[in-house]
Amino acid sequence: MTEHEPMMSDPAFTTDHVSTGYGSHVVSRRLSLTIEHGTRTALVGPNGSGKSTTLKTLARLIAPLRGAVYLSGQDINRLPTRQVARQMAILPQVHEVPAELTVMELVEQGRFPHVGALGMLRRRDDEAIQDAIGMTRLADFVHRPIDTLSGGERQRAWMALALSQQTDILLLDEPTTFLDVGHQLDLLELISGLNRDRGVTIVMVLHDLNHAARFSDRMIAMSAGDVVADGPPAEVLTPRLLRDCFGVEASVVPDPVTGSPMCIPHSPIFSEDEENAANG
Amino acid sequence: MTGASPNGQHPGTVSGAGAVSDRTATGVGSRRILVTLGALLLGVMFAYVMLGPVIFGPEQVWKALIDQADEVFHRISVWEVRVPRVLIAALAGAMLASSGAFLQSVLRNPLAAPATVGVTQGAVLGAVLALAISFGTEGALDDLNAFVPMAAILGGLLAGGLVYVLSYRRAGTDPVRLILTGVIVAAAVSSVTSFIVLVSGSHIDSIVRWLVGSLGNRTWEHLVFLVPVAVLILPLVVMAVPLANALQLGDASSVSLGLRTEEARAITLMTAVVLAAGSVSVVGGIAFLGLIAPHLARTLVGSDLRRLLPCSALVGAIILVSADLLARVFSLDWIPFWEIQTESGSRVPVGAFTALVGAPFFLYLMRERMR
Numbered sequence A: 001m002t003e004h005e006p007m008m009s010d011p012a013f014t015t016d017h018v019s020t021g022y023g024s025h026v027v028s029r030r031l032s033l034t035i036e037h038g039t040r041t042a043l044v045g046p047n048g049s050g051k052s053t054t055l056k057t058l059a060r061l062i063a064p065l066r067g068a069v070y071l072s073g074q075d076i077n078r079l080p081t082r083q084v085a086r087q088m089a090i091l092p093q094v095h096e097v098p099a100e101l102t103v104m105e106l107v108e109q110g111r112f113p114h115v116g117a118l119g120m121l122r123r124r125d126d127e128a129i130q131d132a133i134g135m136t137r138l139a140d141f142v143h144r145p146i147d148t149l150s151g152g153e154r155q156r157a158w159m160a161l162a163l164s165q166q167t168d169i170l171l172l173d174e175p176t177t178f179l180d181v182g183h184q185l186d187l188l189e190l191i192s193g194l195n196r197d198r199g200v201t202i203v204m205v206l207h208d209l210n211h212a213a214r215f216s217d218r219m220i221a222m223s224a225g226d227v228v229a230d231g232p233p234a235e236v237l238t239p240r241l242l243r244d245c246f247g248v249e250a251s252v253v254p255d256p257v258t259g260s261p262m263c264i265p266h267s268p269i270f271s272e273d274e275e276n277a278a279n280g
Numbered sequence B: 001m002t003g004a005s006p007n008g009q010h011p012g013t014v015s016g017a018g019a020v021s022d023r024t025a026t027g028v029g030s031r032r033i034l035v036t037l038g039a040l041l042l043g044v045m046f047a048y049v050m051l052g053p054v055i056f057g058p059e060q061v062w063k064a065l066i067d068q069a070d071e072v073f074h075r076i077s078v079w080e081v082r083v084p085r086v087l088i089a090a091l092a093g094a095m096l097a098s099s100g101a102f103l104q105s106v107l108r109n110p111l112a113a114p115a116t117v118g119v120t121q122g123a124v125l126g127a128v129l130a131l132a133i134s135f136g137t138e139g140a141l142d143d144l145n146a147f148v149p150m151a152a153i154l155g156g157l158l159a160g161g162l163v164y165v166l167s168y169r170r171a172g173t174d175p176v177r178l179i180l181t182g183v184i185v186a187a188a189v190s191s192v193t194s195f196i197v198l199v200s201g202s203h204i205d206s207i208v209r210w211l212v213g214s215l216g217n218r219t220w221e222h223l224v225f226l227v228p229v230a231v232l233i234l235p236l237v238v239m240a241v242p243l244a245n246a247l248q249l250g251d252a253s254s255v256s257l258g259l260r261t262e263e264a265r266a267i268t269l270m271t272a273v274v275l276a277a278g279s280v281s282v283v284g285g286i287a288f289l290g291l292i293a294p295h296l297a298r299t300l301v302g303s304d305l306r307r308l309l310p311c312s313a314l315v316g317a318i319i320l321v322s323a324d325l326l327a328r329v330f331s332l333d334w335i336p337f338w339e340i341q342t343e344s345g346s347r348v349p350v351g352a353f354t355a356l357v358g359a360p361f362f363l364y365l366m367r368e369r370m371r
Helices: A051-058 A081-087 A103-119 A127-135 A151-163 A181-198 A209-214 A239-244 A272-279 B027-050 B058-065 B072-106 B119-134 B147-167 B175-199 B201-212 B220-247 B251-256 B261-283 B289-301 B305-330 B350-370
Strands: A013-022 A025-035 A040-044 A066-071 A088-091 A169-173 A201-205 A218-223 A226-231 A248-254 A261-268
Touching: A013 A051, A025 A051, A025 A226, A040 A051, A040 A181, A040 A209, A051 A169, A051 A201, A051 A218, A081 A088, A081 A103, A088 A151, A088 B251, A103 A127, A103 A151, A103 B220, A127 A151, A151 A181, A169 A181, A181 A201, A181 A209, A209 A261, A226 A239, A239 A248, A239 A261, B027 B058, B027 B072, B027 B289, B027 B305, B058 B072, B072 B220, B072 B261, B072 B289, B072 B305, B119 B147, B119 B175, B119 B201, B119 B261, B147 B175, B147 B220, B147 B261, B175 B201, B201 B350, B220 B251, B220 B261, B220 B305, B251 B261, B289 B305, B289 B350, B305 B350
Parallel strands: A040 A201, A040 A218, A088 A169, A169 A201
Antiparallel strands: A013 A025, A013 A066, A218 A226, A248 A261
8 A cells, every 4th residue: 555655855844943823923932853754743732722723723724923844854934835735735724615515626636736727718528527426425526516515524525625636645634613513523544545555645633632542643732822732542532631731630540442542531621821711 | 546437427426416507518618608708799799889879781881891891871870980999898808807817716706896896996986086186187077098098007906006005914814814904995986086086076967977988989099908907917917827726726726736826816806906997098997897797707718817817708798898889779769768978978887787787686696605
């Protein structure tokens, strides 16, 4: 199953003392990360910890305030953006859903990085599109407007858009947030399958720690803009991390079926500051 | 393995979803719609040339067109009055509707239209200013001189540019800021127009026809002004279609697809502004057309601009030609106690018609679509 694996010697991502944020609001300082090709990385952390901002910086959705992000060894913000789009696809957290756009019309757009604007003038229906639709089991829905689909089907349609870009790297920002547990697992299985069968590098922000532990090789926990833990799920997901980083008392036990670490949160611990902030 | 199974409904689909039409299912379907609309447009245009104070039969129209009319006034009526006017109506309607289709997609707002981002008001102000200035000069009283369209298109471009610049923050613009700025600029520009209307009291008739939009007295001179605008902007229209298609998926998705988002937005907006300003510069501030035509087109072919744009253009052309046809018919003398003939001989301006019919029709459309 290694035939699709990218032959690049440089890591998928390197960040070199990157500071990120919005305008004058710095979210994260001097972040240095390396993410290897063919791995599954989950970014976790409480709300406002900077995990989404970090993902957006890797995705070039926001430019770093300082430092640089390297995609396979090249500064991502200096590469032609269409060239980047042939290497990396993004599943953003929020999507605009144009009324009456069909699944096929959406998925077709994934060919933009490969054929360019003028190439998109004609209808596209190639192997990559069929493959993306097959992978996401949307064959019966191709002519349905997206706004008539259920939440799970809709998220699969956006996945199909990202897949039809045929990239080696896939970034996902809280892909499971609005899905029920069945559709969450379904999507995470699909993502893991991409990694396992095609060697696609996965970097995702996940809120559910147990899903992060089960569907990643590496967890990066962030708090207040800093990486506080980084390693295999079994090392990162500990009662101490849950207390220090998330402010909950929790037990961590092995999942009886998969063996991955599983946390059971018991009660929140609020520091006095936070309590004041919450009341104010 | 794609495992395409064309047997329609997925077993687990929510009930009711099956009622959704498959109208965008095939290119053939939407192509048939476009061809039908094209034929309809030609039909309405031909009817337009036939009907008027004097009604011509198809044969008479044909003879006049090939310059073999039985009587001189046939040729003049057809060739000098009705043909240029119907061509202007079709082209201006198509341009205004295309502008609306682009704006609704790029601003990701179904209520966006040239008038919500101030372009219509800017162009109208330009025209009104030019009219007010030329009132002082001799023989410049009608809206035939090219000075007025020039000033109008300039006004529209300036208003559009102003909205874009005022919406710009750090990395670029965003749809919400563009719309809010547009609404404010539109209101400000309109108030300036109102002021000019108030102080130039004696020629208010000519100005009002610009405000509501009119095809009266439009002739080859205007078409010669409108056609180059349309031709020059055409390459940008073609370029903007795939860009707007990607932009309507949201900024993050556009970046993922490899668009230079702000550049793409600027190109698309500029195209929409030129289309609208060009249209308004010749026919005035036609109400609702830029809003309704893309809505109607969307119900026919969906939201993919590769089909939505040509469909909007055709629908816009059909609406404006039909509206002016109706406006002319209702202005005829045979209707009792109906004497809305103004001093300059022009009758009910078509803009009054689209405004009158447009508002309730738009409400109806919205209610239908909200269900």
